[in-house]
Amino acid sequence: xxxxxxxxxxxxxxxxxxxxxxxxxxxxxxxxxxxxxxxxxxxxxxxxxxxxxxxxxxxxxxxxxxxxxxxxxxxxxxxxxxxxxxxxxxxxxxxxxxxxxxxxxxxxxxxxxxxxxxxxxxxxxxxxxxxxxxxxxxxx
Amino acid sequence: xxxxxxxxxxxxxxxxxxxxxxxxxxxxxxxxxxxxxxxxxxxxxxxxxxxxxxxxxxxxxxxxxxxxxxxxxxxxxxxxxxxxxxxxxxxxxxxxxxxxxxxxxxxxxxxxxxxxxxxxxx
Numbered sequence: 001x002x003x004x005x006x007x008x009x010x011x012x013x014x015x016x017x018x019x020x021x022x023x024x025x026x027x028x029x030x031x032x033x034x035x036x037x038x039x040x041x042x043x044x045x046x047x048x049x050x051x052x053x054x055x056x057x058x059x060x061x062x063x064x065x066x067x068x069x070x071x072x073x074x075x076x077x078x079x080x081x082x083x084x085x086x087x088x089x090x091x092x093x094x095x096x097x098x099x100x101x102x103x104x105x106x107x108x109x110x111x112x113x114x115x116x117x118x119x120x121x122x123x124x125x126x127x128x129x130x131x132x133x134x135x136x137x138x139x140x
Numbered sequence: 141x142x143x144x145x146x147x148x149x150x151x152x153x154x155x156x157x158x159x160x161x162x163x164x165x166x167x168x169x170x171x172x173x174x175x176x177x178x179x180x181x182x183x184x185x186x187x188x189x190x191x192x193x194x195x196x197x198x199x200x201x202x203x204x205x206x207x208x209x210x211x212x213x214x215x216x217x218x219x220x221x222x223x224x225x226x227x228x229x230x231x232x233x234x235x236x237x238x239x240x241x242x243x244x245x246x247x248x249x250x251x252x253x254x255x256x257x258x259x260x261x262x
Contacts (some may be wrong), residue, residue, distance in 0.1 A: 020165040020166050020167050021165050023165060023166070024163050024164075024165045027197060028163070033198075037230075041228050041234070042228045042231060043198060043227040044228075045226075045229060045231075045232045045236070046198065046232050048196070048197045049197050049198075049199050049212070049232045049233075049236060052199040052201075053198060053199055053200060053236075056166070056199075056201060060256075100237050108208055110200040110237045110238065111200060114200060114236040114237045115236075116235065117235050117237070118232065118235060118236065128218060
């Protein structure tokens with residue numbers, strides 16, 4: 001993974017995710033940061049869609065949590081990094097959770113696997129009883 | 141409940157027109173499915189046109205609502221046409237893994253209406 005360093009001139013945006021409407025707020029903040037990073041319309045759309053999927057996961061499976069969204073750089077390229085954190089039950093089988101069509105909720109099971117396809121880098125840190133932290137970066 | 145908690149449904153003859161103009165949260169999308177279903181039954185509509193040209197994102201949940209509206213209306217003997225999807229939204233939706241099979245689409249409202257006309261659904 002290319003090291004993504006936070007851009008010191010840009011603040012980290014934090015959004016608490018406790019109800020349905022917060023998923024919409026996460027989308028709006030992701031869109032703003034994508035604009036700041038100079039993303040094209042298509043790049044922005046992919047980033048915002050990934051943000052929506054991951055925020056919904058935080059709410060539905062993690063029982064709520066928060067998102068942190070920031071413009072980052074690896075020295076050459078700009079990008080947006082998003083982190084979704086919950087203190088829910090965690091995921092026992094990450095491989096299975098990433099597979100299309102696998103779901104424990106009411107969705108289609110496209111959330112994790114689908115959003116991974118929409119970003120450049122995808123990292124998941126989870127264990128049963130330890131909550132879940134998903135970090136994604138999309139480079140311009 | 142305020143007006144913002146509902147997406148308005150317009151009746152034009154035997155066609156229902158829905159223009160989605162807000163960034164929908166999940167409950168709003170679910171309510172739209174419910175409202176449309178009862179309105180199709182009540183008005184004996186034969187067609188539903190959903191204009192999503194103002195939506196700059198469709199994720200798996202909203203995508204599933206669209207597919208559910210199309211499937212439910214078909215069972216109720218009405219055809220659904222989704223119109224105005226932005227190209228970036230379409231590309232993203234496919235990459236996400238949702239190709240919306242069974243959902244008829246048109247470029248804009250006018251063509252969507254024509255599509256229903258051609259099918260004799262109005």
